[in-house]
Amino acid sequence: MKIVTANGAHIPAIGFGTYGMARDEMLRMIPAALDAGFRHIDTAQIYRNEAEVGECVAASGIPRAELFLTTKVWVSNYGRRAFAPSVEESLRRLRTDHIDLLLLHWPAGSDVPLAEQIGSLNEVARSGKVRHIGVSNFNRALLRQAVKLSNAPLVTNQFEYHPFLDQSVLIEATREAGMAVTAYCGMSVGRVFSEPVLLQIAANHGRSVAQVVLRWLVQQHQVVALSRTTRPDRVAENLAISDFELGPHEMDGIAALARPNSRIVSPPVLSPAWD
Numbered sequence: 001m002k003i004v005t006a007n008g009a010h011i012p013a014i015g016f017g018t019y020g021m022a023r024d025e026m027l028r029m030i031p032a033a034l035d036a037g038f039r040h041i042d043t044a045q046i047y048r049n050e051a052e053v054g055e056c057v058a059a060s061g062i063p064r065a066e067l068f069l070t071t072k073v074w075v076s077n078y079g080r081r082a083f084a085p086s087v088e089e090s091l092r093r094l095r096t097d098h099i100d101l102l103l104l105h106w107p108a109g110s111d112v113p114l115a116e117q118i119g120s121l122n123e124v125a126r127s128g129k130v131r132h133i134g135v136s137n138f139n140r141a142l143l144r145q146a147v148k149l150s151n152a153p154l155v156t157n158q159f160e161y162h163p164f165l166d167q168s169v170l171i172e173a174t175r176e177a178g179m180a181v182t183a184y185c186g187m188s189v190g191r192v193f194s195e196p197v198l199l200q201i202a203a204n205h206g207r208s209v210a211q212v213v214l215r216w217l218v219q220q221h222q223v224v225a226l227s228r229t230t231r232p233d234r235v236a237e238n239l240a241i242s243d244f245e246l247g248p249h250e251m252d253g254i255a256a257l258a259r260p261n262s263r264i265v266s267p268p269v270l271s272p273a274w275d
Contacts, residue, residue, distance in 0.1 A: 001039065002242065004224050006180035007153035009101065009132040012068050013218045014239055015040035017184060017226035018049055025230050026052035034060045036236040042182075042226050044072035044105055045090060054095035069094060070182075072105035072136055072158075073121075075270065078112040083120035084127075091129060102130040103158060106270035107142045114142065118149040125152045134158070136182075137265075139272040140173040147177050156224065158182035160265045163192060163213060166258035169275045175222050182224040183217050185264055197257060201250050208237060215241045216254045 002013040016033040018026065018041065026049050030041065034056065043053050050071060057067060071094065077086035090099065102124065104117055121133045135146055136158040143157055157174045161167045161183035174181050192198050193209050202209045210227075217225035218241065227238040246254075263274065 001037070001239075002218060004180045004222060006222060007132075007155045007178045009155040009180075011101070011156070011180055011182075011224050012038075012040035013224050014038070014214065014241070015042045015068075015070065015182070015224060015226045016235075017228035018043045018047055018053065019184070019228065021047070021049055021052075021228075021230065023049070023052055027056065028232065029230060029235070030056035031060065032232040032235045034062060036239050038235070038239060039066055040068040040070070040224075042070045042184075043094075045074040045077065045086060046072070046105065050090055050093035054093050058095050064096060068100045069096065070101040070103065071099055072103040074105055075109040078104070078110045078117050078120070080112075080116060080120060083117075084124060087124050087129060098128065099130045101132045101134060101155065103134045103136045103156070104138075104146075106137050106267075107135070107139075107272050109270040114145055115149050118146055122150060122152050134179065134182075137271065139275050140170060142272055143170075143173055143177065154179055156180040156182045158184060158226075160185045160263060161217070161223075162186050162188040162262075163195070163198070163216065163254045163257040164188050164259055164262035165264075166255075171220075171223075173275075180222045180224050181220075182226065184226045186213050186217055186225055186227070188262070189264055195257065197253055201246070201254070205244050205246075207241075207244065210234070210238055211241050212246070213254075214238060215244065215246055216251060219246055219251065 016038045124130045132155045134156040
């Protein structure tokens with residue numbers, strides 16, 4: 001699998017996303033993902049499925065050193081008294097002695113100053129319980145503040161990115177900081193599957209639309225893509241994107257699908273002023 005290197009972190013370019021998955025789905029899909037070759041699993045405290053990730057990873061028999069586990073601290077845990085205990089709870093649920101990548105989940109929705117949030121991230125990193133730190137859903141201004149406030153390097157900014165949403169400004173700012181982009185919602189909640197441009201490119205390569213979109217994402221510099229499915233038969237397919245390449249005109253044609261008002265994820269209390 002392709003590895004994205006950012007500020008000292010080596011992140012598998014395709015991660016398995018678990019947003020919105022209930023226990024029965026997790027117990028079905030995480031083993032299928034691991035069997036297919038996924039080694040990067042993305043979860044979060046607010047998803048309430050960290051325990052299922054830990055359970056499935058423990059049962060898999062895969063050496064911990066071969067896995068990359070990402071989780072995110074929820075905004076209600078940003079205060080200094082709650083932050084470290086919440087990370088300890090995540091470690092317990094994940095059944096591990098370290099988290100590979102820990103992110104701040106949203107930049108708004110908390111009265112805790114950003115400096116305190118970043119300070120707590122650094123503290124858990126210094127403790128050895130977290131190997132790498134980063135942010136999620138940060139705009140350019142907040143990202144630059146976070147980078148300045150952090151003693152340890154931030155390695156990623158995770159945010160919504162798909163063919164219909166132009167994120168070039170935020171991507172550029174993230175790369176300028178030496179960070180990776182981690183793209184979620186790549187399938188645009190199913191919108192990609194009826195897009196004629198993507199259907200034609202998929203037909204030209206003998207691939208699925210999902211494979212084309214994932215390939216488009218990871219073929220870009222410093223981009224990690226989260227793949228989410230609740231269908232075991234699609235797991236291996238979504239991972240099998242390393243044996244074909246999109247041409248420059250195809251890459252540009254997909255990027256040209258971006259349209260205004262295509263953002264999907266923007267909770268009013270949590271979101272920043274988007275770029």
